[in-house]
Amino acid sequence: MTSKIDPAAALAAVRERHPLVHNITNYVVMNVTANALLAVGAAPVMAHAAEEVEEMVGIAGALVLNIGTLSPPWIEAMFRAGRAARARGVPIVLDPVGAGATRLRTETARRLLEELRPTIVRGNASEILALTGGDFRARGVDSAHPVEMARAAAAEIARRLGVTVAVTGAVDYVTDGRRAARVANGHPLMGRITGSGCTASALTGAFAAAAEDAFAAATVALIVFGVCGERAAAGAPGPGAFQTRLLDELAGVTPAEVAAAARCEVEAL
Amino acid sequence: MTSKIDPAAALAAVRERHPLVHNITNYVVMNVTANALLAVGAAPVMAHAAEEVEEMVGIAGALVLNIGTLSPPWIEAMFRAGRAARARGVPIVLDPVGAGATRLRTETARRLLEELRPTIVRGNASEILALTGGDFRARGVDSAHPVEMARAAAAEIARRLGVTVAVTGAVDYVTDGRRAARVANGHPLMGRITGSGCTASALTGAFAAAAEDAFAAATVALIVFGVCGERAAAGAPGPGAFQTRLLDELAGVTPAEVAAAARCEVEAL
Amino acid sequence: MTSKIDPAAALAAVRERHPLVHNITNYVVMNVTANALLAVGAAPVMAHAAEEVEEMVGIAGALVLNIGTLSPPWIEAMFRAGRAARARGVPIVLDPVGAGATRLRTETARRLLEELRPTIVRGNASEILALTGGDFRARGVDSAHPVEMARAAAAEIARRLGVTVAVTGAVDYVTDGRRAARVANGHPLMGRITGSGCTASALTGAFAAAAEDAFAAATVALIVFGVCGERAAAGAPGPGAFQTRLLDELAGVTPAEVAAAARCEVEAL
Numbered sequence: 001m002t003s004k005i006d007p008a009a010a011l012a013a014v015r016e017r018h019p020l021v022h023n024i025t026n027y028v029v030m031n032v033t034a035n036a037l038l039a040v041g042a043a044p045v046m047a048h049a050a051e052e053v054e055e056m057v058g059i060a061g062a063l064v065l066n067i068g069t070l071s072p073p074w075i076e077a078m079f080r081a082g083r084a085a086r087a088r089g090v091p092i093v094l095d096p097v098g099a100g101a102t103r104l105r106t107e108t109a110r111r112l113l114e115e116l117r118p119t120i121v122r123g124n125a126s127e128i129l130a131l132t133g134g135d136f137r138a139r140g141v142d143s144a145h146p147v148e149m150a151r152a153a154a155a156e157i158a159r160r161l162g163v164t165v166a167v168t169g170a171v172d173y174v175t176d177g178r179r180a181a182r183v184a185n186g187h188p189l190m191g192r193i194t195g196s197g198c199t200a201s202a203l204t205g206a207f208a209a210a211a212e213d214a215f216a217a218a219t220v221a222l223i224v225f226g227v228c229g230e231r232a233a234a235g236a237p238g239p240g241a242f243q244t245r246l247l248d249e250l251a252g253v254t255p256a257e258v259a260a261a262a263r264c265e266v267e268a269l
Numbered sequence: 270m271t272s273k274i275d276p277a278a279a280l281a282a283v284r285e286r287h288p289l290v291h292n293i294t295n296y297v298v299m300n301v302t303a304n305a306l307l308a309v310g311a312a313p314v315m316a317h318a319a320e321e322v323e324e325m326v327g328i329a330g331a332l333v334l335n336i337g338t339l340s341p342p343w344i345e346a347m348f349r350a351g352r353a354a355r356a357r358g359v360p361i362v363l364d365p366v367g368a369g370a371t372r373l374r375t376e377t378a379r380r381l382l383e384e385l386r387p388t389i390v391r392g393n394a395s396e397i398l399a400l401t402g403g404d405f406r407a408r409g410v411d412s413a414h415p416v417e418m419a420r421a422a423a424a425e426i427a428r429r430l431g432v433t434v435a436v437t438g439a440v441d442y443v444t445d446g447r448r449a450a451r452v453a454n455g456h457p458l459m460g461r462i463t464g465s466g467c468t469a470s471a472l473t474g475a476f477a478a479a480a481e482d483a484f485a486a487a488t489v490a491l492i493v494f495g496v497c498g499e500r501a502a503a504g505a506p507g508p509g510a511f512q513t514r515l516l517d518e519l520a521g522v523t524p525a526e527v528a529a530a531a532r533c534e535v536e537a538l
Numbered sequence: 539m540t541s542k543i544d545p546a547a548a549l550a551a552v553r554e555r556h557p558l559v560h561n562i563t564n565y566v567v568m569n570v571t572a573n574a575l576l577a578v579g580a581a582p583v584m585a586h587a588a589e590e591v592e593e594m595v596g597i598a599g600a601l602v603l604n605i606g607t608l609s610p611p612w613i614e615a616m617f618r619a620g621r622a623a624r625a626r627g628v629p630i631v632l633d634p635v636g637a638g639a640t641r642l643r644t645e646t647a648r649r650l651l652e653e654l655r656p657t658i659v660r661g662n663a664s665e666i667l668a669l670t671g672g673d674f675r676a677r678g679v680d681s682a683h684p685v686e687m688a689r690a691a692a693a694e695i696a697r698r699l700g701v702t703v704a705v706t707g708a709v710d711y712v713t714d715g716r717r718a719a720r721v722a723n724g725h726p727l728m729g730r731i732t733g734s735g736c737t738a739s740a741l742t743g744a745f746a747a748a749a750e751d752a753f754a755a756a757t758v759a760l761i762v763f764g765v766c767g768e769r770a771a772a773g774a775p776g777p778g779a780f781q782t783r784l785l786d787e788l789a790g791v792t793p794a795e796v797a798a799a800a801r802c803e804v805e806a807l
Contacts (some may be wrong), residue, residue, distance in 0.1 A: 026584070028572050031298065031300060038462065038463055039461065039509070046296065046297050046338050047367075049340040049373060052339070052371040052372070055371040069584050098585075103590070103593065104590040104593075192576055192789065194569060194572035194576055195572075237786045237790065238789040240781070240783060240785030240786040240789075241783075243782075244512075244513055244782055245509060246509065248506045248507025251509075252507050300566050303566050303733075304777065304778075308730065313732065314639070315565065315566050316636075317609065318609040321640040321643065325640055342609070514779075515778065516778030517776025517777065517779055520730065
């Protein structure tokens with residue numbers, strides 16, 4: 001499979017198809033991720049009741065599972081929705097928010113990963129490392145650099161489970177185990193508002209719903225989000241204005257502007 | 270009963286009386302609807318525990334029930350609060366978010382409608398149609414146009430249950446079964462932020478708390494919201510700035526400005 | 539103990555140490571309080587599951603308990619987290635949102651106060667009065683002025699339980715029973731956005747995590763927040779723009795600017 005990373009075409013596809021993205025996500029970011037999805041051209045729906053998630057995912061183009069404010073009924077709903085999504089071929093994006101911070105988060109994230117085999121996993125370096133079970137270092141990765149370790153972990157997870165893994169940070173890293181993309185778009189202000197990572201995951205859901213190739217979907221989502229972050233940051237006096245401008249950019253940036261600003265390199269592993 | 274649609278007087282009344290609006294609403298919009306209520310001059314409270322909703326509604330001027338992120342404990346709380354509101358003469362606004370999308374939502378919305386007979390129901394065309402039980406087409410409405418069908422359904426619901434029904438869209442339609450108002454205010458950017466419909470419902474609660482006539486309250490709420498949407502959209506570069514300006518307009522628009530910009534026609538049915 | 543109220547040094551300390559603040563708070567304000575904490579330089583985490591709160595508070599610099607959208611599982615989580623915080627010496631901030639409005643809120647707030655003896659309690663006048671059990675008037679405070687009554691109640695609670703109590707309003711009042719600070723910073727627009735009080739409590743958590751003296755922490759938090767409110771309000775056309783600017787100010791105000799704008803008087807009681 002060749003890697004076709006075409007953020008302009010992908011953005012145009014999202015805006016044309018308006019994919020419905022079903023989110024089972026955390027309370028903190030529900031509003032901002034819904035607005036980001038609307039801005040980019042997708043249609044968000046939030047639904048978490050065990051009684052309705054299977055039905056809801058059946059009309060969705062993608063399912064986003066985010067464990068940021070976890071509790072047992074929500075975990076059950078994530079598994080129900082995830083199994084229904086798998087059965088129907090609906091792509092799943094997993095955001096393991098806070099994996100590594102508590103056992104509940106680490107174990108839930110690992111179970112969701114192993115049992116659902118989501119299409120795409122997106123987390124920061126420490127979250128991705130936490131997915132590997134702690135025995136990762138023992139397997140011979142000789143690095144004190146957590147970002148490098150997380151990237152190696154991502155490739156291992158990708159190969160073992162057949163999923164795409166994105167490790168976001170100053171430079172985002174996306175891999176399906178055979179290919180790796182490095183996305184150098186973005187801005188430090190993205191780390192000064194809550195829910196930047198969660199928004200990246202939600203947008204990844206929109207692009208996964210509108211594309212065939214998970215590796216390309218995850219990569220273009222991070223390019224589009226990073227470019228919009230750069231554009232929103234230009235002249236923003238602080239995180240409040242930045243957050244407002246970010247929605248404006250997600251709605252207003254053109255495919256050609258994204259393509260021109262993209263800083264992405266792809267390599268075979 | 271004659272229809273007295275006076276948005277200027279109604280807005281002045283809300284700002285003078287600061288009605289307390291008790292919301293049992295969805296997680297996505299809690300913050301924005303609370304801010305919209307504060308901006309327009311009302312006082313919001315969110316409370317959903319079965320242990321306190323009856324007490325809370327007893328000090329409120331209106332109750333808003335919104336099923337956007339439903340789960341069984343919240344459904345129970347909605348019925349408890351709704352029965353207490355009815356017993357005390359507190360107006361109820363029902364927002365059947367997503368009715369038609371899942372059985373849980375459709376059935377809960379219908380049960381809330383039939384058992385509580387809320388003062389006002391506000392939804393989009395597909396949500397209002399979903400309230401009619403699917404046998405609406407069979408009853409002789411011969412139209413392929415969903416907006417026209419939803420308006421006919423609204424009039425039927427209004428007559429059968431003695432409630433006011435608002436079908437919002439490019440042109441909003443409000444009916445109590447005897448009268449119908451068409452409100453042509455609003456702007457497409459309102460559909461590009463999450464919670465516009467939910468905000469319309471919350472504001473309807475504020476106006477219902479400050480007015481006698483439910484038909485007039487629902488109509489003026491949609492006029493005020495629509496006028497503020499138009500004003501906020503003027504010059505807004507995108508949905509982020511629009512959302513910010515919408516709160517500024519709800520707080521700053523004068524009754525005279527609303528009256529001058531209102532585009533509303535009322536007819537007898 | 540002398541009172542050392544140094545908002546500039548305190549703000550610098552928060553920005554240098556980036557304390558992790560664990561919030562068990564209400565749905566309405568989760569996003570805005572997380573953003574305010576990030577803006578001021580702290581690191582927010584929201585976690586409410588009984589299964590993880592003890593572990594989460596173990597890595598936190600402060601715990602903020604806010605009862606704004608209470609339900610029984612959340613109450614249990616607050617007690618679990620609070621006991622773990624006490625055992626580990628993690629400062630606790632209690633925000634008794636809506637105490638006095640319903641029995642559930644009043645009783646829960648009192649139990650949290652009496653059983654956890656939080657480091658700092660922050661509420662408005664009626665909430666603080668509601669904590670005193672209603673028999674406060676009987677104990678000889680002869681005043682019809684609710685603010686004066688609330689301040690007297692705050693001093694009583696502070697002395698009896700060894701906690702610091704902040705009564706916020708047009709002039710904020712902070713007392714540990716031996717000292718009292720009056721903070722005259724702030725702006726009326728802070729009352730026109732939802733979650734201002736909750737944000738004050740969250741910021742108090744950040745300052746408590748970075749300081750030794752609870753009285754000083756509560757006082758400087760209110761100074762910083764009030765100064766930022768004043769700066770954000772300057773030229774803001776309404777509450778929407780104000781809310782955006784408030785985050786920009788929390789992120790951008792310098793310690794020297796805070797010190798120059800602080801209006802605070804401290805007295806021995």
